[in-house]
Amino acid sequence: MSVLAAMELEYTPVMYMDTPANVPRCLLVTEILMEVLEHVTTSDQYGPPTLANLARTCRAFQAPAFSVLWRELTDLNPLIQCLPLDLWSQDRGSITLRRPMQMSDMDRFNYYAGFVRSLFTTSPMMDGLQQSLFSQLPHLYPPKISHERHWLSILPNLLHLRWIAETPNKLRMIYWLLTPCLKSLHVTSVCPEAHTRPFLNYLVDACSALEKLALCLYGAAITESVYLAVGRLVPKLKSLKSFSCNAPFAAQISPALSCLPHLEDLQLDFNNTATFVGSRSSFPTAQNPFPSLRRVNFAFNRLSECANMLDLLQHCILTHAYFSVREYADPESVGSFVADLSTKLRLSHDSLRHLCLLQNPARLPSDAILREEYIISGTALHPLRAFVALRHLRMHVQCGFDIDDSILTSLTSAWPGLRSLHFGVYKGLPRQTKITLGGLAFLVLNCPKLAHLSLPLDARLTSSYSQERQRVLDVVRRPEMPADKRITSIYVGESFIQNSAVVAAVLLDIFPNLEWVVGTEVDRVVWSGQRDKWHEVRLAVEKHQAERPLVDDDAVWQDDDEDEDEDEWEYGA
Template identity: 25%
Template sequence: MHCSLCIPEIISLIFYETLNGAEQSLNHLNRDSAQTLAGLARTCKAFRDPALDLLWKSQCTVMNVLNCMPGDIWEVLDDTGAEEVRLKRPVLPSDWERPFIYSHRVRHFKYEFSYSYPDSAAFYETLRMCLPPEPLFPNIESLLWETSDAALFPHFRLFIGPRLTSLTVSTFQSASHLSLLPALATQCPLLREVCILTSDGLPGRCETVSFFVKQLTRLQSLEVPCLDAMALDHLAKLPVLDFVHLDDQTPLSPVLELAFQTEVPSSCTIDMLTLTVTDARAATEVLARLHASPIRSLVIQFPKNTSATAVREIYNGVAANCNLASLDTLSIALPPTGTTETAADPEQIALYAVPGTHLFPLFTLTTLTSVTLAGPVGLDLDDAAAAEIARAWPRITSLDLAGSAFLHVPPRTTLRALLTFAQLCPHLWRLSLPVNAHSVPKWRKAETAAEARPTQRPLDVAAYLSSIFPRLEWVSAGKEDPRDEPVRAEVLAGQRKWKAVEAALPVLRKVRAEEKYWTRREYEEEDLD
């Protein structure tokens, strides 16, 4: 055997690359890969530890470890139609010697109710009483615990170890569950990635989660329901944060705000901050606490009943508190799963439609390359507002101002606005904008409205779009939504026309390519002559 194969790190790399190429992921080994690693472990001493480390690296059940115990300890019963694991005799310390040879190799554990067998609270209670003082998986690095069974929740602590760096728990459903959080930071001082999901409305949720977060000094990724002012100040002092998501952020307590209004020195750079807020004030307050931390990507999701005035407050908060030189991606809209059920009568349209003038504070963010802005009934823009947007964000590559395709203020932007984007935003590759396409301007002379000609022909629209966007590949008018009964006929009629526009674009691209080819050939032949 070559001397390089006596180095465990090289062998591990060879095994990892071979199996990872075959399976794309080593989180769940298939039977063939597991048998291959088991065979390699029995081949020679040089192969044993690297092969066993990969074989045991990721687990989704404790039974693989427990099956290494003597066969007379556990029995599987099926008296009630569901398999249940029970003890046949008391467990002795010597019974754990062989299981711990392998459990020390486990680095990742994923519990999902759908396939993590066994799944009874009684079994885990028995296991907890039988375990020695040391953790079941002392070298575990990541734990994902996902189950809707609240009775199983307390037992996730069986898998906590001092080397844990990633923790995802989605079953905090009561005050007693939240009581486990304060001790976790002490038990797991190396935590870098944390995702804590809780039921809505738990008493003391924000305070308990904030206390937990304030003890974590190595955080790089955080997803929690909400935080108080002190926890936000703690985040601002961390060296770097790759991702922060506050799922149900409420306005900060006025008492805490008065007590902690001192300037917080910040060296933190946040790659992505996502806020799902209960009202506009919560978004502004969070950004104010983190104003000294450069944010590269900001996503704010607000409730569907947020008025245009409240949306303007969010825009003002973003412009006032975000670093003008760092923000690259901005999204301020409804959550993806939020449905726009606001009534479409004129009073509601006036209340929820966001006028173009509300966007003006955001124009100071000149480094933006990706922008998504939407309201419950969309943005009320005209060609002049569209031109201001194009001039403010010349680096833009993706711009989404569409909002809902089925419930929105009637569009006042025309096809002329698209020419403005074509002229002022050379890097733009994706544009979503409500457009009134009933008249098609002459694209070379589109300065005055008098030069536009009324049309209902999709081919004219396709020709205009192809002329200003020569490489345009597709257009879309949204999808049919069964909730949109009152305007479905009008929406479907518009969709059919835009489908015809989309169908014409490939033909126009082909004609354009042929013209360029023959023009090039003609010039080449003239040069030869």
């Protein structure tokens, strides 16, 4: 059956199909039938084999079941197995053709190919079966035909494609997969400029409706002319909403992207790339380069480069901001960047929900673990209070944080909707925070929806449990201990600790559902005793939870103001 016939079958209303008399009428409603099929395909008990059996039950189930069964592929082998059995021969892993392929051999292949919506290849290697198929396609579709119909695709209804091209031949194969209806494309290539540039030029005409494009170019593909071609390509994709690229230049890419009125998601990776810029190319720059931009993800070599990019984001109303730097930045530079975030992203004060700053240098200065200059003052973080809508904050920098209970309380009181808080807990630093268990209790009061926590503590408690519990109550000025039932694990790094039993008991008062306490597993003699004591805390927590009766806390998770975009953003995806 041809692809056209397959599509007609797919979109034919099920109530007009021939069905057995015993089929319940409710299953003739397409929406209900699709819900049943989705449940079958995701079930561990049933899965694809049951879905295939449903497709054979009656014509009413056939097209909907196939549309779910064939929707996503990781390679083309399932389709190739639909080709005639007498076409291939296999000897000791080597695939050979017994005879030349004919158009009639592709009938079943084309029928099922019409149902494929996503092809996500996960390995750069391609087996002999797939290579043999692509080698035969030029003979089945002569150059004259493929030139006249340059959008000719063996997957005519493909919407999402991820392709890894480690050789020029593998890059040429992608031409047989691109379609005018393609919505998202993720290409990883190490192919030379002579092959990469023609592909980029072809992409504009073949996939003009792209909404999401990710280009990961490495090795021989990183040349100035290739990135100039990228700069010319992107503005022509007027429907683009998401763009990701590892680029060696910053000044030239932003004006090119300013021609995209619908761009919402921008991810640029400047790490480990060449220093050249496309100086011979110029693009028009609007006063507001990114009118629709909401999510940014920038990876730079230096923190100063992140600060420069903030100038381009002043007119944006961001919801997600991720900054990653590879070289070491001193505490003063980190503090200046935090201040720039607040002053330059003024329009994002009420909208920014996800903020992340990662610093992962290859090495620290030799004296970093000895000098007090490598400590960030807690007051340097006060500008972050301007982002009142924050729900997820991650600050991992190669410096110590000089934060006490009052500073933590001052910060978190500005973020009542905070869901996750992660402060850097790197090992080998001169000083960590001064946050006590009383400060944790205040954190729970300020952020009642907190569910994920990584925070260094000063848990050197020496008195009894009752005295320490009363001390916490005195700090929060309440007769009862505030409790957060959402948090099940906390990461404390190299936090100081003295009395494991008391710390475990107080932590369980604050976090009744706590199941896991994680500390940095290091072998340094200086800290080995602290590590052992945190291990005792973990054992005490596990024992408590094992003896605790089962309690239904489902009601705790019901929120009235949950957003569709509440999941943590996939940084660097």
